[in-house]
Amino acid sequence: MIACVKCGKVENIIRSGFVRGKQRLFCKACDVYFSVTPPNPSTSKKQHQTTIIDVAKVLGVAPSTVSRALNNSAEINENTRAEIIRVANELDYRPNLLAQSLHRGETHTIGVVIPDIQRPFFAGVVAGIQKVASEAGYRVMICQSNESHNTETLNVQALVASRVDGLLISHSQETNTFEHVKLQLKKGLPIVHFDRVCDELDTAKVIQEDFAGSFGLVEHLILQGCRKIAVFAGPEDLLISQKRLNGYLSALKKYGISIENELIFHSNFKHEESIDALNYWFSLREKPDAIFTIHYANAIEMIVELKRRAIKIPDEIALAAFGDDLLAALIEPSLTVYNQFPYLVGQEAASILIENIINKDTFQPFTKTIKGELIVRQSSLKNLNAN
Amino acid sequence: MIACVKCGKVENIIRSGFVRGKQRLFCKACDVYFSVTPPNPSTSKKQHQTTIIDVAKVLGVAPSTVSRALNNSAEINENTRAEIIRVANELDYRPNLLAQSLHRGETHTIGVVIPDIQRPFFAGVVAGIQKVASEAGYRVMICQSNESHNTETLNVQALVASRVDGLLISHSQETNTFEHVKLQLKKGLPIVHFDRVCDELDTAKVIQEDFAGSFGLVEHLILQGCRKIAVFAGPEDLLISQKRLNGYLSALKKYGISIENELIFHSNFKHEESIDALNYWFSLREKPDAIFTIHYANAIEMIVELKRRAIKIPDEIALAAFGDDLLAALIEPSLTVYNQFPYLVGQEAASILIENIINKDTFQPFTKTIKGELIVRQSSLKNLNAN
DNA sequence: ATAACTATCGGAAACGTTTCCGAAAACGAA
DNA sequence: TTCGTTTTCGGAAACGTTTCCGATAGTTAT
Numbered sequence: 001m002i003a004c005v006k007c008g009k010v011e012n013i014i015r016s017g018f019v020r021g022k023q024r025l026f027c028k029a030c031d032v033y034f035s036v037t038p039p040n041p042s043t044s045k046k047q048h049q050t051t052i053i054d055v056a057k058v059l060g061v062a063p064s065t066v067s068r069a070l071n072n073s074a075e076i077n078e079n080t081r082a083e084i085i086r087v088a089n090e091l092d093y094r095p096n097l098l099a100q101s102l103h104r105g106e107t108h109t110i111g112v113v114i115p116d117i118q119r120p121f122f123a124g125v126v127a128g129i130q131k132v133a134s135e136a137g138y139r140v141m142i143c144q145s146n147e148s149h150n151t152e153t154l155n156v157q158a159l160v161a162s163r164v165d166g167l168l169i170s171h172s173q174e175t176n177t178f179e180h181v182k183l184q185l186k187k188g189l190p191i192v193h194f195d196r197v198c199d200e201l202d203t204a205k206v207i208q209e210d211f212a213g214s215f216g217l218v219e220h221l222i223l224q225g226c227r228k229i230a231v232f233a234g235p236e237d238l239l240i241s242q243k244r245l246n247g248y249l250s251a252l253k254k255y256g257i258s259i260e261n262e263l264i265f266h267s268n269f270k271h272e273e274s275i276d277a278l279n280y281w282f283s284l285r286e287k288p289d290a291i292f293t294i295h296y297a298n299a300i301e302m303i304v305e306l307k308r309r310a311i312k313i314p315d316e317i318a319l320a321a322f323g324d325d326l327l328a329a330l331i332e333p334s335l336t337v338y339n340q341f342p343y344l345v346g347q348e349a350a351s352i353l354i355e356n357i358i359n360k361d362t363f364q365p366f367t368k369t370i371k372g373e374l375i376v377r378q379s380s381l382k383n384l385n386a387n
Numbered sequence: 388m389i390a391c392v393k394c395g396k397v398e399n400i401i402r403s404g405f406v407r408g409k410q411r412l413f414c415k416a417c418d419v420y421f422s423v424t425p426p427n428p429s430t431s432k433k434q435h436q437t438t439i440i441d442v443a444k445v446l447g448v449a450p451s452t453v454s455r456a457l458n459n460s461a462e463i464n465e466n467t468r469a470e471i472i473r474v475a476n477e478l479d480y481r482p483n484l485l486a487q488s489l490h491r492g493e494t495h496t497i498g499v500v501i502p503d504i505q506r507p508f509f510a511g512v513v514a515g516i517q518k519v520a521s522e523a524g525y526r527v528m529i530c531q532s533n534e535s536h537n538t539e540t541l542n543v544q545a546l547v548a549s550r551v552d553g554l555l556i557s558h559s560q561e562t563n564t565f566e567h568v569k570l571q572l573k574k575g576l577p578i579v580h581f582d583r584v585c586d587e588l589d590t591a592k593v594i595q596e597d598f599a600g601s602f603g604l605v606e607h608l609i610l611q612g613c614r615k616i617a618v619f620a621g622p623e624d625l626l627i628s629q630k631r632l633n634g635y636l637s638a639l640k641k642y643g644i645s646i647e648n649e650l651i652f653h654s655n656f657k658h659e660e661s662i663d664a665l666n667y668w669f670s671l672r673e674k675p676d677a678i679f680t681i682h683y684a685n686a687i688e689m690i691v692e693l694k695r696r697a698i699k700i701p702d703e704i705a706l707a708a709f710g711d712d713l714l715a716a717l718i719e720p721s722l723t724v725y726n727q728f729p730y731l732v733g734q735e736a737a738s739i740l741i742e743n744i745i746n747k748d749t750f751q752p753f754t755k756t757i758k759g760e761l762i763v764r765q766s767s768l769k770n771l772n773a774n
Numbered sequence: 775a776t777a778a779c780t781a782t783c784g785g786a787a788a789c790g791t792t793t794c795c796g797a798a799a800a801c802g803a804a
Numbered sequence: 805t806t807c808g809t810t811t812t813c814g815g816a817a818a819c820g821t822t823t824c825c826g827a828t829a830g831t832t833a834t
Contacts, residue, residue, distance in 0.1 A: 017779035020824090024779090033826065047575035049547065051790060062814045067792055075812055092570060094548045098489045099790030102819050107485070118514050123505045130504070130531060139545065141528055144517060158526065160436065161481045183479060188434035304717065327714045330691065404809035407794090411809090420796065438820060449784045454822055462782055486820030489789050 006030040050091040058087050070095075101163065109139040110353055111159030113169045115147050115196075119297075120325045121342045122170070125194065128346025129168060136354050138165070145172040147268075153180040166190035166353045171198060173268060176237045190356035190363070194349040196240055204356060204365040206349040208372050210240050210322075213338035214247025216374045217320045218292055220336070222255050224382040226290035226318055230263040230281050232274065232298050241266075244294040244322055263288055267298070274301040289317055290380070296323035299335055303379070319379040333378035340372045393417040437478040445474050457482075488550065496526040497740055498546030500556045502534050502583075506684075507712045508729045509557070512581065515733025516555060523741050525552070532559040534655075540567040553577035553740045558585060560655060563624045577743035577750070581736040583627055591743060591752040593736040595759050597627050597709075600725035601634025603761045604707045605679055607723065609642050611769040613677035613705055617650040617668050619661065619685050628653075631681040631709055650675055654685070661688040676704055677767070683710035686722055690766070706766040720765035727759045 003010050004027035016026040016033055023036045052070075056063045061084070068076045069084035070093075076084075101107040110133055114122045126142060133140050141164060143155035152172045157180075159167060167189060169181065178198050185191055185201060194206040221229050231248045234241030245264070252259055262284060267273035274293075281288050293299040299321035306313055313319060313333050321328070324339035348368050356363045390397050391414035403413040409422045439457075443450045448471070455463045456471035457480075488494040497520055501509045513529060520527050528551060530542035539559045544567075546554060554576060556568065565585050572578055572588060581593040608616055618635045621628030632651070639646055649671060654660035661680075668675050680686040686708035693700055700706060700720050708715070711726035735755050743750045 014776090015778055017777095019780075019826095024826090026777095033828090035825075037825095049550070049574060052792095053790075063790085064792075064794095064815075065813065068812090071792080073793090073812095077812065080812085092574075094544060096489070096550060096790050097548045098485045098494070098550055099819085100792080102483070102485045102489060102790080102821095103792050105819075116514075117504070117517070118507075118510045120505075120507075123510050127503075127505050127531075139528065139549070141526065144514075157481060161484045162526065163436070163483060163485055187436060187479075300713075300717065326687075327717060330687065330714060331717050332719045401806090402808055406796095406810075411796090413808095420798090422795075439822095440820075450820085451785075451822075451824095452783065454820095455782090458822080460782095460823090464782065467782085483820050486789085487822080489791095490820080490822050492789075 002036060004030055004032065005034045006032045049096065050088075050093040051096065052093070055084065055088050055091060055093055058091070059084060106165050107139075107163050108137055109141055109162065109164045110350065110357075111156075111162070111164035111167045112140055112142045113145055113152060113155045113159070113167065114142065115145050115170065115172050117142065117144055121195075121323060121340065124342030125170070125346035125349070128343040128348075129350040130346075131343075132347045132350035132354070136350075138350075138354065145175075147173045149174040149176070156180050156184065160184060160189070166192070166357045168192050168194060168349050168353055170194050171196040173235055173238055188360070190353060190360065192349050192353040192356065194345055196238070199239065202365050204352050204363075205367040206345055206352065206370060207367060208340045208345065208370050210243035211247040211250070213322060213340075213372050213374070214244040214292075214294070215251045216247075217322065217336070217338050218248050218251035219254070220374065220376060221290045221292065221318055221320055221380055222251060222257065224290075224314075224318060224380055226382070227257060228260070228263065228286060228288045229257075229290040229292055230265065230277070230288035232277050232291060232293040232295075232302075233264060233266050234269055234294055236266055241294055248292060269295050269298060271298075271301050274298045275305055278302060278305055287317070290314075291317060291319050293319070293321045296321035296325065296328055296335065296337055299337075299379075300327060300331060303331055303333070303335065314379050314382050318382055324375060329377065336377045336380035337375050338372050339375055341370055345370050389423060391417055391419065392421045393419045436483065437475075437480040438483065439480070442471065442475050442478060442480055445478070446471060493552050494526075494550050495524055496528055496549065496551045497737065497744075498543075498549070498551035498554045499527055499529045500532055500539060500542045500546070500554065501529065502532050502557065502559050504529065504531055508582075508710060508727065511729030512557075512733035512736070515730040515735075516737040517733075518730075519734045519737035519741070523737075525737075525741065532562075534560045536561040536563070543567050543571065547571060547576070553579070553744045555579050555581060555736050555740055557581050558583040560622055560625055575747070577740060577747065579736050579740040579743065581732055583625070586626065589752050591739050591750075592754040593732055593739065593757060594754060595727045595732065595757050597630035598634040598637070600709060600727075600759050600761070601631040601679070601681065602638045603634075604709065604723070604725050605635050605638035606641070607761065607763060608677045608679065608705055608707055608767055609638060609644065611677075611701075611705060611767055613769070614644060615647070615650065615673060615675045616644075616677040616679055617652065617664070617675035619664050619678060619680040619682075619689075620651060620653050621656055621681055623653055628681055635679060656682050656685060658685075658688050661685045662692055665689060665692055674704070677701075678704060678706050680706070680708045683708035683712065683715055683722065683724055686724075686766075687714060687718060690718060690720070690722065701766050701769050705769055711762060716764065723764045723767035724762050725759050726762055728757055732757050 002013060002025055004013060007030050012027050012029040014026050016024045024033055026033050052063045052066045056066045066084050069081040112129060117123060130140050141159060145152035145155055149172055152175055178201055181201060192204045197205045197207055218229060233245050249259060265277040291302060299319050303319060311317060320336040322338050324337040328335040328337050348370060389400060389412055391400060393414060394417050399414050399416040401413050403411040403420055411420055411422050413420050439450045439453045443453045453471050456468040499516060504510060517527050528546060532539035532542055536559055539562055565588055568588060579591045584592045584594055605616060620632050636646060652664040678689060686706050690706060698704060707723040709725050711724040715722040715724050
């Protein structure tokens with residue numbers, strides 16, 4: 001028979017139901033309800049990371065004293081501090097950043113949303129981001145959208161839940177509405193866009209010379225004597241595709257070359273589409289004498305296919321592409337490209353975001369353009385080959 | 388004149404020093420000390436992420452009620468739950484994972500330490516890791532050691548401070564002592580090694596067939612008629628280099644080919660060393676007729692250099708390498724390789740780690756070997772070219 | 775009417791860390 | 805000795821969330 005938790009007597013106890021799998025009792029004398037608590041299971045000493053409380057116990061001081069010692073406070077005796085630091089090192093104390101960040105209201109973590117880490121451009125950007133972040137004492141949390149708007153939205157939500165101090169975003173191909181970003185911007189979260197930016201949001205941006213780079217590549221093809229230049233573009237909604245396409249159109253216009261719609265092929269950058277475009281263009285009565293792809297991987301795919309068809313590059317058809325990689329230099333013929341300097345893009349983006357985080361109240365969003373470089377290689381050198 | 392905080396009188400007040408930039412006062416009547424607190428600065432309503440407390444205030448319920456509603460508790464009325472969920476969505480409530488993880492004692496985050504994200508092998512591994520982790524509800528935090536033992540140690544410490552639930556580690560080239568990992572293992576942190584593992588630690592491991600892959604590549608070269616096969620190895624301390632070198636040695640032995648020390652070149656995988664090795668080998672009285680590199684990037688570098696020297700591959704010298712990439716297939720001559728399937732390595736490693744995290748008390752470390760694939764390409768096909 | 779049960783809400787305390795404050799001892803000046 | 809200062813420690817409360825418990829109203833069975 002169970003005794004009352006208040007008076008200790010058993011004669012006035014009646015049952016009062018089962019709640020949460022446990023018998024509840026009522027003492028009529030005291031007007032008190034209570035549960036029958038099972039015997040305390042042996043709380044085995046569980047392995048865990050050392051806490052400030054563990055260090056404090058070893059030394060017989062308060063946790064606040066340990067904290068002061070480890071954090072350059074003036075209100076700690078130097079001998080006490082040295083002793084605390086000694087024990088903390090002995091016990092391999094590592095601050096719990098969860099607790100620390102919860103208290104401080106900042107995590108020193110920046111979230112990065114990119115389409116695909118396996119793409120050399122984005123791997124390069126991430127490397128640049130990590131370099132700058134690391135030097136500024138920030139961690140980096142990377143998410144991949146895999147070109148899906150929905151995944152991108154989930155990524156943003158997960159990073160917000162992790163309470164990142166700021167976001168670096170390069171949008172997925174699919175993303176054409178931006179509520180998920182707008183909402184966080186409104187809440188005051190620092191956000192910097194890079195590469196695939198969004199013109200309707202007042203964020204800082206790091207972009208490349210999409211227009212000028214494109215213009216320069218097409219101009220170079222024109223100066224090589226090309227007159228029927230086909231362009232393999234991306235989705236019509238994708239801002240960088242629009243800009244690069246405009247550079248193409250502008251170069252044609254400058255040199256008085258008429259624009260032919262059948263030479264403009266819109267795609268989702270897929271391999272099969274590279275082949276489709278080639279098939280289409282080579283079925284025309286007048287074939288193109290040059291191809292410009294706005295994403296270099298498609299140019300690689302086309303080089304492989306043209307070589308398979310024994311079509312001579314650049315004699316029969318020249319190639320030029322936006323973006324660079326070691327492969328572009330080593331494939332034969334080597335590919336004429338516009339190098340975007342992804343590592344530098346990453347560095348700039350991280351640098352601007354950190355400035356935004358630190359000077360949150362005064363930061364004014366701006367756009368930083370990273371100047372790329374036209375690299376002429378074998379794939380477009382028609383005149384040289386004419387010798 | 389300031390009044391006593393206790394009795395409200397001013398006549399018994401004396402000064403009692405300056406502490407923390409503020410005047411302290413003493414009331415002789417009450418025997419009470421206090422500071423002069425400056426007027427409360429206007430606490431402007433600061434923008435922040437919505438908390439459970441915000442939702443609770445809107446509805447006039449307790450925070451614990453909101454928590455119960457959002458977490459499938461049985462002790463919440465369905466109407467109350469629906470109302471709370473409605474308001475939470477309206478206010479875009481996102482759980483604060485810092486607080487949640489602090490309470491639950493787990494972060495659902497796994498830490499990954501790799502040498503370099505820009506290396507396609509590791510980018511592929513990371514992609515595989517992220518796939519499995521994401522499906523299991525885990526986040527991934529990636530750190531790069533940049534082949535430095537010290538940076539690797541700092542990475543581990545940072546991840547521990549972030550209270551990751553487990554670690555996936557591929558060691559840097561420099562790392563030859565493992566105290567930093569042993570310490571965390573002793574604290575019960577789940578750890579899985581992949582690729583560059585450590586044999587002295589009782590962790591689960593995901594490895595490739597270093598020996599067998601190497602053996603197969605060298606055997607293939609021998610069957611192509613090569614008899615003076617040079618090997619471009621890594622640092623002597625690096626375990627994967629040792630294993631791949633052993634595969635080389637074993638294949639030579641199987642076919643009764645004597646081992647010549649000048650054909651074994653140890654390096655740190657640097658580009659300049661690729662050139663150094665070629666210079667050395669071509670200065671020998673008897674030049675090698677094949678080269679096996681244990682890291683494919685060096686083979687690429689050598690192909691470029693040999694072509695520059697107008698040395699015919701594979702007629703004069705064949706090449707084969709450990710590791711694969713698109714570039715290996717597209718360079719000319721295309722490179723014979725052992726493909727390690729990095730994405731699969733990443734998937735397996737993440738899968739094992741998550742199992743370790745979930746079944747922490749019963750998990751037994753084991754080693755999983757990922758079977759790779761020998762891919763014969765142009766760089767080693769001597770017999771075919773003899774026609 | 776009494777006993778026993780169920781449903782569901784609010785409050786308290788925990789997680790680890792930080793920072794503010796008072797307490798109290800020590801010191802220096804008048 | 806009194807007044808005024810400095811040093812430095814411990815305690816309390818905050819950060820956001822979760823989970824345990826009791827409180828209390830309602831329901832059912834005897």
